[in-house]
Amino acid sequence: MELIIHGAGQTVTGSLYQIKTKAVSFLIDCGLFQGKPAEQSNRNQTFAFEPSSIEYVILSHAHLDHCGRLPVLARAGFRGPIYATSATAELCKLLLRDMAETEEEDAARARSQPSPSRSNHVFDAEPLFNVSDAKRIVKQLRTVKYNVKESLPGNVTLRFRDAGHILGSSIVETWIEERGKVVHLVDTGDIGRENLPIIRDPDFPSAANFLLCESTYANRTHKSFSQTIARFERIIIKANRHRSHILVPAFAIGRTQSLIYALNTLVENAQVPIIPVAIDSPLAIRATEIFKRHRECFDSETWGLIKSGDAPLDFKGLQYVERQTDSDYLSQKRGPIMIVAGSGMMNGGRILRHLYRRIEDKNTNILVIGFQAPGTLGHRIVNGARQVRIYGRKKRVRARIESLYGFSAHADRNELQNYLSSLRGHPPQLVFCIHGSPRACNSLTKMVKRTLRCPAVAPRIGQRFKLA
Numbered sequence: 001m002e003l004i005i006h007g008a009g010q011t012v013t014g015s016l017y018q019i020k021t022k023a024v025s026f027l028i029d030c031g032l033f034q035g036k037p038a039e040q041s042n043r044n045q046t047f048a049f050e051p052s053s054i055e056y057v058i059l060s061h062a063h064l065d066h067c068g069r070l071p072v073l074a075r076a077g078f079r080g081p082i083y084a085t086s087a088t089a090e091l092c093k094l095l096l097r098d099m100a101e102t103e104e105e106d107a108a109r110a111r112s113q114p115s116p117s118r119s120n121h122v123f124d125a126e127p128l129f130n131v132s133d134a135k136r137i138v139k140q141l142r143t144v145k146y147n148v149k150e151s152l153p154g155n156v157t158l159r160f161r162d163a164g165h166i167l168g169s170s171i172v173e174t175w176i177e178e179r180g181k182v183v184h185l186v187d188t189g190d191i192g193r194e195n196l197p198i199i200r201d202p203d204f205p206s207a208a209n210f211l212l213c214e215s216t217y218a219n220r221t222h223k224s225f226s227q228t229i230a231r232f233e234r235i236i237i238k239a240n241r242h243r244s245h246i247l248v249p250a251f252a253i254g255r256t257q258s259l260i261y262a263l264n265t266l267v268e269n270a271q272v273p274i275i276p277v278a279i280d281s282p283l284a285i286r287a288t289e290i291f292k293r294h295r296e297c298f299d300s301e302t303w304g305l306i307k308s309g310d311a312p313l314d315f316k317g318l319q320y321v322e323r324q325t326d327s328d329y330l331s332q333k334r335g336p337i338m339i340v341a342g343s344g345m346m347n348g349g350r351i352l353r354h355l356y357r358r359i360e361d362k363n364t365n366i367l368v369i370g371f372q373a374p375g376t377l378g379h380r381i382v383n384g385a386r387q388v389r390i391y392g393r394k395k396r397v398r399a400r401i402e403s404l405y406g407f408s409a410h411a412d413r414n415e416l417q418n419y420l421s422s423l424r425g426h427p428p429q430l431v432f433c434i435h436g437s438p439r440a441c442n443s444l445t446k447m448v449k450r451t452l453r454c455p456a457v458a459p460r461i462g463q464r465f466k467l468a
């Protein structure tokens with residue numbers, strides 16, 4: 001029995017792990033590498049194994065770095081089922097369809113450009129996958145409930161546990177049998193934080209033979225969610241007083257709904273004045289509809305609000321903006337107003353138009369609530385760039401930049417340490433520290449050795465490990 005690391009080895013993106021026994025070969029996740037465009041397109045197009053030899057895929061959650069290469073896998077010959085929770089399956093369909101449309105548009109734009117600008121590798125002339133590839137995946141999705149053991153082909157048993165990261169997110173627990181020996185392998189997927197809005201907290205297992213553990217923030221600590229909300233409250237009150245714009249670049253799935261939930265609480269409790277809040281992203285609007293439907297994922301606090309007659313994702317002043325023409329009008333409106341738009345790292349999407357218009361305005365706030373990868377516009381802005389380029393034009397950064405990382409959906413150092421402690425009674429034979437920068441992965445290996453006194457490695461892509 002063998003585990004092969006095909007992605008997220010000493011890097012955050014591209015999660016993909018293969019498990020091979022005499023009876024079966026399957027994958028956990030099939031995610032997209034995200035980074036520099038040229039590098040990214042090569043790595044995303046090919047696999048280091050034969051896709052048709054894979055019997056099935058188990059999907060931890062619907063973020064592109066975990067599910068974004070499924071259409072490429074299917075186009076290359078994979079015909080098996082994809083197991084996911086019901087909410088993950090729905091979000092995955094939405095996300096892959098949206099990505100396919102963007103890929104097709106970008107490719108068409110690249111083909112229409114003269115060849116010198118094509119060599120900048122801004123866009124590929126061929127989409128990574130198209131809408132019909134994304135549609136094919138829909139037929140392969142099979143839903144599995146949380147906390148129910150499901151028998152899969154090849155003597156494998158699967159159980160999804162709450163990961164507390166985004167709606168539908170799971171810790172993937174598998175029991176793999178070969179020659180009478182059972183190996184209990186756990187993949188944390190992306191593991192969330194305690195008390196994140198809407199969804200239940202992570203349900204970390206108390207035993208595992210082998211653990212794949214994410215390391216994203218293993219070397220950092222976040223502010224608590226309540227401290228974050230207190231600061232958010234002050235920002236809104238001040239913006240109201242100065243009639244300012246608050247621009248929030250946000251990821252459509254997860255972060256946007258956490259923000260809406262937090263605003264609902266602040267408005268309903270009269271902690272902040274009612275100001276217009278525009279969710280300016282068709283993808284975020286669709287995702288919010290899916291959140292509202294999947295009540296089976298809600299935590300007791302959210303249920304409490306529903307029972308008291310409150311709609312947790314709706315409040316006075318909230319508006320959803322579908323049409324581009326309405327979006328264009330938003331940043332010209334007089335403040336106070338909060339505009340929530342993608343993309344989360346300010347690399348594209350509607351947020352760019354708002355930044356273009358308002359980044360030189362001292363009375364505008366740019367509220368950063370998520371990780372900004374090196375190479376992105378968001379990374380330059382949070383690191384204090386005085387001048388940036390938007391749509392090819394130089395812009396002075398005069399707006400006030402506020403960072404609220406407490407909205408992060410990933411566990412920090414202390415939370416990871418707490419989760420690992422629950423394995424103290426049954427420490428694994430080996431822990432794989434994955435899904436992080438080399439420094440973060442190394443921090444986690446040290447933490448595992450200290451907390452559990454068991455071996456830990458930070459594997460590289462392509463490494464193979466014998467499990468039995």
Ligand SMILES: [Zn+2]
Binds near residue numbers: 061063165
């Ligand atoms: Zn994620």
